[in-house]
Amino acid sequence: MAAATATATAQPQIFGRARLSARDKAFRKAKRHSAFVRFLRVLLPVGGVAGIAVLALIGQFSSDEQFDLSIAKTTIAKNAIIMDNPKLTGFDRYDREFRLEADRAIQKFTSPDAVTLENITAHINSPGRGPVAIDAVTADFDNAKGDLQMGGNIVVDSADGYGLTLTGAQIDTKSGTLKSDNPVSITYQDSETTGNSIDATDGGQRIIIQGNVRTRIMPPKRGQGAAVN
Amino acid sequence: QDFGETFSGFSSSSNDPIMVEADRLEVRDNDKVAIYSGNVKVRQAETVLETAKLTVHYSGNPSESLNGGGGNGGSTGESGGNSGKASSNASATPGSSITRIEAEGGVLVTSENRTATGDRADFEMATDMVTLYGNVVLTEDDNVLRGEKLVVNLKTKQAQMQGGRVQTILAPGSSGQSGQ
Numbered sequence: 001m002a003a004a005t006a007t008a009t010a011q012p013q014i015f016g017r018a019r020l021s022a023r024d025k026a027f028r029k030a031k032r033h034s035a036f037v038r039f040l041r042v043l044l045p046v047g048g049v050a051g052i053a054v055l056a057l058i059g060q061f062s063s064d065e066q067f068d069l070s071i072a073k074t075t076i077a078k079n080a081i082i083m084d085n086p087k088l089t090g091f092d093r094y095d096r097e098f099r100l101e102a103d104r105a106i107q108k109f110t111s112p113d114a115v116t117l118e119n120i121t122a123h124i125n126s127p128g129r130g131p132v133a134i135d136a137v138t139a140d141f142d143n144a145k146g147d148l149q150m151g152g153n154i155v156v157d158s159a160d161g162y163g164l165t166l167t168g169a170q171i172d173t174k175s176g177t178l179k180s181d182n183p184v185s186i187t188y189q190d191s192e193t194t195g196n197s198i199d200a201t202d203g204g205q206r207i208i209i210q211g212n213v214r215t216r217i218m219p220p221k222r223g224q225g226a227a228v229n
Numbered sequence: 230q231d232f233g234e235t236f237s238g239f240s241s242s243s244n245d246p247i248m249v250e251a252d253r254l255e256v257r258d259n260d261k262v263a264i265y266s267g268n269v270k271v272r273q274a275e276t277v278l279e280t281a282k283l284t285v286h287y288s289g290n291p292s293e294s295l296n297g298g299g300g301n302g303g304s305t306g307e308s309g310g311n312s313g314k315a316s317s318n319a320s321a322t323p324g325s326s327i328t329r330i331e332a333e334g335g336v337l338v339t340s341e342n343r344t345a346t347g348d349r350a351d352f353e354m355a356t357d358m359v360t361l362y363g364n365v366v367l368t369e370d371d372n373v374l375r376g377e378k379l380v381v382n383l384k385t386k387q388a389q390m391q392g393g394r395v396q397t398i399l400a401p402g403s404s405g406q407s408g409q
Contacts, residue, residue: 193254207256213265215249 071105080108086117097125113144130159146174161189166198176203184209190218245274251283261287269332275341280350281334287326327354336361343369345379357383365390371400 072085083105091097103119122134137152148171156164167182177200184198186209196211252267265283272278330352338345338361348363361379367390368374377392 195254202259205258207258209254211252213249213251213254215247215254215265217247217249 079110080106082106095127099123111142114140114142116140130161132156132158132160146172148173161187163187175201177201178204192216248272249283263287277339278332278350279337279339280332282332284331284333285327286329286331288328329353343367347379359383373398 068087068089070087071083073083075082075084085101085103086105087099087101089099100120100122102117102121104117106116106118108114117139118137120134120136120139124132124134126132134154134156136150136154138150140149140151141147150169150171152167154164154166154169164184164186166180166184169178169180171178179197179199181197183194183196185192185194187193193209193213193215195209195213198207198209200207248271249265250268250270250272251265254263254265256263263285265285266281269280269283270277271283332350332352334349336345336347336350338350345361345365345367347361347365350359350361352359359381361381363377365376365379366373367379367388374390375398376390379388379390381388
């Protein structure tokens with residue numbers, strides 16, 4: 001099973017579905033499967049423009065990864081658990097090194113399967129690939145439905161030369177789809193494609209960009225004085 | 230006439246950027262195609278191609294060692310132009326990943342005072358050859374050349390009209406040499 005070792009300064013007492021009552025056993029089980037931990041795993045694959053393509057793999061996450069979870073401070077509010085500066089680092093079974101952090105994670109008691117994260121930054125290093133960085137302003141994840149609503153600007157940048165910027169996206173982690181009705185820009189090496197909306201399915205194997213589609217391709221640089229304007 | 234010049238802009242050895250405009254772009258990475266549709270315009274330097282549907286075939290590597298697992302393969306909705314997949318070695322020059330481009334649903338190519346129209350066109354990147362098929366009409370100012378198939382070498386600008394009854398209408402006062 002996943003070993004979530006909490007190494008925070010303040011020992012996080014409770015999170016997940018458990019109530020404040022003495023139901024330790026349920027609490028320990030909840031701790032491992034809390035929506036928050038599962039969310040952080042889900043967000044991992046949204047790594048890189050190709051992250052859209054990797055969404056389909058989300059379901060393949062098994063729980064035998066090893067990762068460290070640190071939380072600066074956990075606060076039990078009236079109706080939610082608030083985790084300050086949660087950080088998740090480790091390797092997944094595809095030997096991808098990841099570091100993922102957020103300003104805050106909020107998990108409401110009324111919807112223990114859901115978690116909201118604010119100001120997310122993720123870095124992912126895959127074997128043989130360049131590092132990928134993802135920044136997003138907010139993310140609401142409902143683990144039961146596999147529904148991930150990302151708000152604000154989302155920037156994905158890969159050292160392999162591709163990048164993705166969009167504003168707001170709805171991701172269905174179960175069927176591996178990403179949709180956004182806002183302007184999107186996808187860059188790849190020397191080219192950029194923009195459009196008014198994006199609809200990616202099959203984990204990104206099929207991507208439709210609609211409305212005002214513009215692609216600008218700079219020819220590969222050839223020797224000296226390759227005129228690039 | 231130098232009808233081959235009509236396509237002068239389109240050449241992979243050109244240093245000019247290529248602009249593609251369309252209503253819609255669909256990238257099907259499994260099939261390695263990017264399909265632009267709806268008012269498609271491709272512009273490079275002075276040359277503009279207009280068509281209904283442009284299908285760009287690209288090679289690109291499969292999403293690296295995904296072995297069904299993680300990793301950042303997968304396509305972007307990237308441009309049709311350089312849409313080579315993020316190959317496992319980032320050195321793969323994107324420009325080289327396009328293999329073929331098909332234009333369907335009527336094709337109009339304009340370049341300065343020349344036009345070429347046809348039912349459809351194929352661009353083979355490896356050989357830098359473009360072929361225009363069906364109801365081919367070439368014009369240069371008032372001169373017109375009709376035929377069934379036009380083959381142009383984008384590098385040498387050599388153009389050859391084939392098939393059907395090649396009909397040349399030379400406007401009075403233009404030089405007699407045909408575009409053959």
